[in-house]
Amino acid sequence: MYRLKNKVALITGADKGIGRAIAELFVKERATVILTDIHPEIEPCEGTEYLPLNVSQESDWRDVTQRIQEKYGKLDILVNNAGITDLPFCKGKFQDPETFDMECWDEVHNINLKGVALGCKYAIGLMKSSPAASIINISSIAGKVGLPGTVAYSSSKAAVRNHTKSVAVHCAEKGYNIRCNSLHPGAIITDIWKPLMAGGPERQKNTVGKLLRGIPMNRLGTADEVAKAALFLASDDASYITGSELNIDGGMLATSPTGSLVQ
Numbered sequence: 001m002y003r004l005k006n007k008v009a010l011i012t013g014a015d016k017g018i019g020r021a022i023a024e025l026f027v028k029e030r031a032t033v034i035l036t037d038i039h040p041e042i043e044p045c046e047g048t049e050y051l052p053l054n055v056s057q058e059s060d061w062r063d064v065t066q067r068i069q070e071k072y073g074k075l076d077i078l079v080n081n082a083g084i085t086d087l088p089f090c091k092g093k094f095q096d097p098e099t100f101d102m103e104c105w106d107e108v109h110n111i112n113l114k115g116v117a118l119g120c121k122y123a124i125g126l127m128k129s130s131p132a133a134s135i136i137n138i139s140s141i142a143g144k145v146g147l148p149g150t151v152a153y154s155s156s157k158a159a160v161r162n163h164t165k166s167v168a169v170h171c172a173e174k175g176y177n178i179r180c181n182s183l184h185p186g187a188i189i190t191d192i193w194k195p196l197m198a199g200g201p202e203r204q205k206n207t208v209g210k211l212l213r214g215i216p217m218n219r220l221g222t223a224d225e226v227a228k229a230a231l232f233l234a235s236d237d238a239s240y241i242t243g244s245e246l247n248i249d250g251g252m253l254a255t256s257p258t259g260s261l262v263q
C-alpha cells in the first residue's frame with residue numbers, strides 16, 4: 001500500500017538536504033511531487049517536476065499556484081521546508097540580541113517566516129478541493145528554545161511554530177479538510193551546518209562534540225529521519241493530528257542541561 005498514492009505534493013527548498021530527502025521519500029510513496037527551490041539549476045528526479053520558487057516572493061507563489069491549479073486542479077500536501085540560518089548570510093558573525101545585523105534579521109525572517117506564511121496562504125486555496133490535505137512547516141528546536149548566537153533564526157522558527165497553529169485552527173473552524181503541523185528537527189547532517197563545520201577537522205570535531213553533549217541519543221540525525229516524520233504527517237495516518245508539533249532531535253528537548261545525573 002503506497003501511502004501517498006494520488007496525492008499532489010509541493011516541497012520548497014527541495015534542491016538538497018531535508019527537502020530533497022522528503023521529495024525522494026514522497027516519490028517512493030507514489031505522490032506526484034513538485035520540487036521547488038530558489039536555485040534554477042535543480043535536477044528533477046523521476047515522478048517529479050521542477051518549478052522555480054523563491055519562497056519570500058509573493059509573485060512566485062502566485063505563478064506556482066496558477067500552474068498547479070491548471071495542471072493538477074488541486075494540492076494535497078505542502079512542505080514549507082526552505083530555510084536559512086543567520087550564519088552564512090552574515091559573513092560568519094554570530095547574531096546575538098545585542099549586535100545583530102538588521103539586514104540579516106530581515107532576510108532570515110523573509111525566507112523562514114514570510115516564506116512559510118505565503119506558502120500556507122496560497123496552499124489553502126488550492127487545498128480546498130482535496131479530500132485530505134496536509135501542510136507541514138519545518139520549524140526547528142530553535143523555535144522552542146532560545147539560541148542567542150542565531151537570534152533571527154530562533155525568532156523566525158518560533159513564529160513558524162505559532163503560525164502553524166493559527167493555520168490549523170483557521171482551517172478546522174472553516175471546515176476545510178486541511179491539517180497543519182510543525183516539525184522540529186534538532187541537529188541534522190546537511191549543508192546548513194557548513195559554516196560551523198568549516199575551518200578544518202579539529203574545528204569540526206569540536207563543533208560535533210559540543211552538539212553531541214546536548215543529544216541524549218549521542219548522534220546527529222539524518223535528512224531521511226526527518227523525511228519519515230514528514231511522511232507520517234503528510235499521510236492519512238495522521239488524519240486527526242492538526243496544530244501539533246513533532247520533535248526529531250534524538251531527545252535534545254527532553255533532557256536537562258545537567259544530563260540524567262546518572263554516571
Ligand code: NAD
Nearest residue numbers: 013015016017018038054055082083140185187188190192
Ligand atoms: P539546506 O541548506 O541543506 O537546504 C535548504 C534549501 O532551501 C536549499 O536547497 C536552498 O536552495 C533552499 N532555499 C534557500 N532560500 C530559499 C528561498 N528563498 N526560496 C526557496 N528555496 C530556498 O538546509 P536543510 O538543513 O535541508 O534545511 C531545511 C529546513 O530544515 C530549513 O527550514 C531549516 O531551517 C530546517 N532545519 C534544519 C536543521 C538541520 O540541522 N539541518 C535543523 C532544524 C531545522
